[in-house]
Amino acid sequence: MFKDGESHPFFMIFLNCYTYLLPIFVETHLRMPNILLIEDDVTFSAILERFLKKNGFSVEASYSSEEAQKKLSNTKYDLVFTDLRLPDDDGISILTKVKEKHPETPVILMTGYAEVSTAVKAMKKGAFDYISKPFNQDEVLIVIQNALKGDNQQKQKSTEAAAAPQAKTEKKKEAFPKKAVTGISSASTKLNEYIKLVAPTDMSVLIMGDSGTGKEVVAKRIHDNSSRKDFSFIAVDCGAIPKEIAASEFFGHVKGSFTGAVNNKIGHFEAANGGTIFLDEVGNLSYENQIQLLRALQERKIKPIGSNQEIEVDIRLITATNEDLLQAVEKGQFREDLYHRLNEFTIKVPNLYERKEDLLIFADHFLNMANEQLNKNVLGFSDEVITIFQQYKWPGNLREMSNVIKRSALLTQGDLIEKSVLPMELTNPPKENQHIKSFSTKDNERDLIINALNEVGNNKSKAARLLNITRKTLYNKIKEYEIEA
Numbered sequence: 001m002f003k004d005g006e007s008h009p010f011f012m013i014f015l016n017c018y019t020y021l022l023p024i025f026v027e028t029h030l031r032m033p034n035i036l037l038i039e040d041d042v043t044f045s046a047i048l049e050r051f052l053k054k055n056g057f058s059v060e061a062s063y064s065s066e067e068a069q070k071k072l073s074n075t076k077y078d079l080v081f082t083d084l085r086l087p088d089d090d091g092i093s094i095l096t097k098v099k100e101k102h103p104e105t106p107v108i109l110m111t112g113y114a115e116v117s118t119a120v121k122a123m124k125k126g127a128f129d130y131i132s133k134p135f136n137q138d139e140v141l142i143v144i145q146n147a148l149k150g151d152n153q154q155k156q157k158s159t160e161a162a163a164a165p166q167a168k169t170e171k172k173k174e175a176f177p178k179k180a181v182t183g184i185s186s187a188s189t190k191l192n193e194y195i196k197l198v199a200p201t202d203m204s205v206l207i208m209g210d211s212g213t214g215k216e217v218v219a220k221r222i223h224d225n226s227s228r229k230d231f232s233f234i235a236v237d238c239g240a241i242p243k244e245i246a247a248s249e250f251f252g253h254v255k256g257s258f259t260g261a262v263n264n265k266i267g268h269f270e271a272a273n274g275g276t277i278f279l280d281e282v283g284n285l286s287y288e289n290q291i292q293l294l295r296a297l298q299e300r301k302i303k304p305i306g307s308n309q310e311i312e313v314d315i316r317l318i319t320a321t322n323e324d325l326l327q328a329v330e331k332g333q334f335r336e337d338l339y340h341r342l343n344e345f346t347i348k349v350p351n352l353y354e355r356k357e358d359l360l361i362f363a364d365h366f367l368n369m370a371n372e373q374l375n376k377n378v379l380g381f382s383d384e385v386i387t388i389f390q391q392y393k394w395p396g397n398l399r400e401m402s403n404v405i406k407r408s409a410l411l412t413q414g415d416l417i418e419k420s421v422l423p424m425e426l427t428n429p430p431k432e433n434q435h436i437k438s439f440s441t442k443d444n445e446r447d448l449i450i451n452a453l454n455e456v457g458n459n460k461s462k463a464a465r466l467l468n469i470t471r472k473t474l475y476n477k478i479k480e481y482e483i484e485a
Contacts, residue, residue: 209349231275257306
């Protein structure tokens with residue numbers, strides 16, 4: 001028997017175990033995964049941070065590499081999510097620093113400059129994954145969950161992983177295959193011949209084609225088959241750059257040169273030195289920006305804003321447009337001397353509907369990509385879906401097909417993509433207002449934008465999809481044409 005006030009020994013053992021195990025249980029089962037978000041775009045960072053917190057993650061934001069390094073010195077994070085381009089550093093460098101301090105911490109890189117070679121380089125250096133802006137929210141969550149799951153498995157099987165580094169590298173390479181899908185149709189054969197012909201030269205190439213036809217892919221193939229392939233390929237969406245900051249984006253700036261210039265910034269031209277710079281939607285550049293671009297191309301020198309020192313650049317220029325630049329020249333909207341500087345060789349990229357023999361080749365390619373990105377194992381398409389694909393006009397071309405297949409793969413629960421998971425525009429294509437989708441010249445851009453906004457109830461995202469342009473480009477166009485929306 002125990003006296004009053006004296007504890008039973010078994011109770012004391014239980015109490016001690018409870019006191020010891022409770023914090024461990026809370027730490028391993030109830031703690032929210034801790035993410036370090038490194039992004040210099042304050043608005044985008046706030047949106048992404050809010051989205052991640054809403055989905056059960058603890059997030060700390062940094063707006064520069066220097067700030068992030070201080071946080072990494074004091075805190076161990078479950079995941080690091082970093083932009084590829086920062087004012088004072090780049091994502092590859094941050095990846096290396098993270099891996100030196102915390103080799104088990106997964107790192108995901110994000111960028112608006114979707115580039116296969118950079119992705120492969122990041123993978124070789126230990127990045128878990130690589131995604132491009134704008135994000136699909138479901139994809140972001142899947143990639144993060146896979147990264148956290150992979151991190152736990154890495155901790156449990158570190159010995160096994162260390163024994164096969166080469167296999168790991170090869171697996172990552174497969175996620176970003178270098179060999180592009182070229183197609184077998186006569187239109188694709190002609191396109192491939194032009195690429196093969198011009199790639200070894202240093203000629204400036206103007207790529208023409210409707211939105212979504214894969215103009216950037218063509219530009220990347222030219223770069224990959226040139227003598228500059230071991231240097232950078234920098235892709236720039238001219239339609240997404242406001243004219244006020246275009247000079248800073250192209251040529252960089254020095255700290256303090258204008259309000260908001262809190263750090264030195266390397267511009268796209270300097271970043272592409274030795275390699276290739278690809279300017280998409282070049283027809284959207286303002287007249288002032290066209291003059292700046294022409295001067296840089298003629299002199300092969302750039303001067304960052306606020307700097308007195310010129311920097312010599314050795315670049316190859318590839319541009320793309322879905323407009324008739326000659327018509328823009330005639331109207332005085334595009335400089336004739338710049339047009340001739342860009343147009344040493346022209347390549348016209350055919351629409352997807354003109355490449356009917358390639359349709360299922362591209363469909364299989366995009367399905368493989370979707371399986372890899374979404375961690376799915378969808379085997380193919382039902383006969384009914386194949387028929388729908390072959391009958392559909394694909395106004396958004398390859399970009400539309402990629403999005404349709406990725407969405408359908410995400411919704412598919414069985415082995416085959418069925419009609420039930422296809423978006424309505426494929427299963428019940430509209431028979432009127434088709435003209436809205438031909439957003440190709442400046443003649444009626446303002447009317448097209450207004451009509452699109454009215455048709456979708458002023459929903460900017462839907463209007464952008466209808467016009468086959470990015471939402472950011474739509475906002476710039478709304479501002480340019482002073483449309484009340």
